[in-house]
Amino acid sequence: MKFKFFFIVILFFCNTSFCQKSYDLKKIDSLKQLFSQFNKVDSTSVANTHYKIAEFYRKSTPFTDSAFFHYHKAEKLFKLLNAKYELALTLYGISVIQKNEKDFIGSEVTSIESLSLFDQLQETQPVIVGKSFVYNNLGIVFKELEQYEESIEYFEKSIELKKKLKGDNQYLIGTSISNLGNTYKKSLQFSTAIKCYMQILNNKKIIREHPDYYAVVLNNYAHTLYLSQKHDQLPGLFFKALKISDSISYRGYNSIIINQNLAEYYNDKGDKALAKHYAYTAKDIAEKYHNDDLLKSLLLLSKIEEGEIAANHLKSYVSLNDSLQKNERNIRNKFARIRFETNQIEEENIQIAKERTWLLVISGILVIASFLLYIVINQRNKNKELKFIQEQQETNEEIYNLMLSQNEKIEEARTLEKKRISEELHDGVLGRLFGARLSLDSLNMSNSMEAVKTREQYIGELKTIEEDIRKVSHELNTDFVSGSGFIDIIKTLVETQTKVYNLSCKLKQDDIINWDEVSNKKKIHIYRIIQESLHNIYKHANATQVNVSFELKNNVIWLTLIDDGTGFDVNKTKSGIGLKNMNSRIKEINGVIDITSQKNTGTTVTIKVPIS
Structure with a gap:
């Protein structure tokens, strides 16, 4: 059951492109259905499923609150299971969401909690990868907090850990080096930042296998040259980065910053037309996302444009800035509500579990009572059936006795009939036969005509007696009561x-x-x-x-x-x-x-x- 479940989940995620900024609601719904089907498996499977759903929401959709909700559910279950590695990964996911929503302090606290769990584990490959990701996230957090020394320290720790990994890890190492270069650039250490970017740009494998990432690093490198007043390769490097970004399927988001940098470059050069062109291009793309990049585009346009147009862009900037800040606060409050509501749901689930236990007990009692009632009713029916059979037997005996009584009457009738026939033979036929014999004896001595005539009469009488005897014989042979x-x-x-x-x-x-x-x-x-x-x-x-x-x-x-x-x-x-x-x-x-x-x-x- 477990194997089948995780195989389906893995297949689902393998068919999903997490690097895309677009999202597929049908895939989300199908994953929810998958989760509901396996909702009753063991706690480990449920926790892992919550984690997978949260990862999907975080990496490929804008629904950060949904991601946070499922991370929090997974966190609770992993804590109950004492699954430290899985819990550490879950906390890392939560810290990334907090960082993205500019809850930098919360992200720092959650990241440190995740690191403390990783430190308790044996330093295996997965543990090293997890720790390097957490250090990388902390580096970004401290960069945004403008605590650059701490940010550099965490990025260097992340790079050091990634170098320990077996196999080809150039891309993983490169991401942390690029982030380190961003910190150096933001802290105005341009030469050091350029060295970081060059380590990546000189890696032909990264250029070939990750062109999107290469375009981002190339833009950061070009912008660092611009900030350090080294314009020899500009704007060529910006155009090269833009061309690469425009050639890939999800070019929109990455090209915003490149267009902003080109607008800033041409504005500095005094070419207002090109500056406006690239600034408006960046604004048009950023409006699809309604985030900090749109905010930066509006501020840039307020500097490039003049008069009332510049004022309108500045007003839009202020309005959007307030809206984003309000939205960030709402999201942070929503995260707090999710934690509260999840705890409340857990308490309700405990209460429901108790109620279910009582329901099972009561149901068991009802089942046993129903079974006993069935036995009683069934026994009564059997008793009725036995009683009915007994009554039938008594009725059959009554009929049998009636038949015996009838047979006795038949035998009695048969005896009377035999007696009647016996009397008939004795008193009637035999008497007549004896009389005829005596008369014939007396006529044997005479040959007169009268004697002959009388003899013939007696012979006729004998024939009559013969018929009577035959009749009686027939009556005797026919049992008139037979059957x-x-x-x-x-x-x-x-x-x-x-x-x-x-x-x-x-x-x-x-x-x-x-x-x-x-x-x-x-x-x-x-x-x-x-x-x-x-x-x-x-x-x-x-x-x-x-x-x-x-x-x-x-x-x-x-x-x-x-x-x-x-x-x-x-x-x-x-x-x-x-x-x-x-x-x-x-x-x-x-x-x-x-x-x-x-x-x-x-x-x-x-x-x-x-x-x-």
């Missing part, structure tokens, strides 16, 4: 339910179904399914006619219930508890259910149950 017990129970159920529900019902059954081969479990579930179906028809269908039928197809019992009710959309209707119970029962007996329905036509429920 009729379960159907009688179903018939009773249907008649009872339809009478209560005010329905007209037809029951049709296939005689080839041998219900004795069907298990009691399946019979019980079939009974309950019919009972539930009739209840659903009464409750939802608003039907007047119901047809119930049993068929046997390929050793599978087809139970069909058809009503002429209102019907419903099978795909949209949710399954109620009745239909769920039916499905559960059908599943237990390995059956299949199929429901078809049409609105205002009726519903057909087909249940298929294998016999075995």
Whole structure:
């Protein structure tokens, strides 16, 4: 996570030109979004991100207050982490902003604090670089405070440290030498300043790789020659510096001072036209930045111009000077507010952290309570389900007992029928057969026509007795109550339910179904399914006619219930508890259910149950 985060940040900064004075708000917004995405990583990552954002604001945008804000956030975090090197770099960034906003005393204090941290660290390459930058910043601060000896001392320390660095550091060394030359020039030590500038101007590598920097040094060198009354190479050196500055993409800002120096040079030579040309050129460019360079251009024009025009430029100078001073004070006050508000925010964050802790505790309690409540409710539902199963079992036992009772009645009827047939055979058929046999015996001795005729009558009687015996035999072979017990129970159920529900019902059954081969479990579930179906028809269908039928197809019992009710959309209707119970029962007996329905036509429920 850390690696990915810093890789993205590094890529972002590598694609940004920090030396440009222009700025890209889209890049700032994208970096803010990047920071918000990783806001929850560890404190080191957050602190480094604040530092990177502050560096971006400081080097490539005019938003110094935003840079100060993020530096200050990074400072707080690095202090908590005891990250001395990172804290020292952050303080250096703050000191540079203070110096740029002319808070020289504040910049000095912050720079000394940064140096004290660097002094506590082992003198590695990064530490040497950091210290050299701080010394360079202190040199600029003391130059602006006109404490030139201290300024020279700090620049020399910066140069000494940069010379210790490994590799090619000519450019880094050159920046401090150039700043040292500026201090000598401002303290009127022109010859020493010229020597400093010449060290840089004689370095062809700097000319080739840093033309913008070369143009600045060349202008300072030319201006020092002008101040020391050495005009032999002037204004050629100024033009050379201006040409280089104008040839690069960000020429505008650096060319302001060159144009001012040319205006000052030509004014001194008495060429007012050229002096005005370069002075106004400098003013036009400086107006884009509204800073000290514009202030200097206005003052220069008040000296070059005459009369009312010069007075107007002087008034503009005074007005802008007051505005800049006021703005500087506001910025310094804003820095103070940022420090105060940041501390206030930190206190609020501590309070928020406490509130979050309590919120987490309360949330945890609520979660546990909800979990316990869920367990209680779930247990109640399970108890209800068990109770329902128990009630179903009791109902099934009741049906089973009813079937047993019905079977006892069937057996009793079967016994009575056997007794009736036995009596019929004994008292009727056997008596008639015995009488016919005696009569035939008495006729065997006679051959008269009357005897023959009587014999034929008795033979006819024997045929009648034969038919009666065959009939009784057939009745004995046909178990008239075989399988009729379960159907009688179903018939009773249907008649009872339809009478209560005010329905007209037809029951049709296939005689080839041998219900004795069907298990009691399946019979019980079939009974309950019919009972539930009739209840659903009464409750939802608003039907007047119901047809119930049993068929046997390929050793599978087809139970069909058809009503002429209102019907419903099978795909949209949710399954109620009745239909769920039916499905559960059908599943237990390995059956299949199929429901078809049409609105205002009726519903057909087909249940298929294998016999075995």
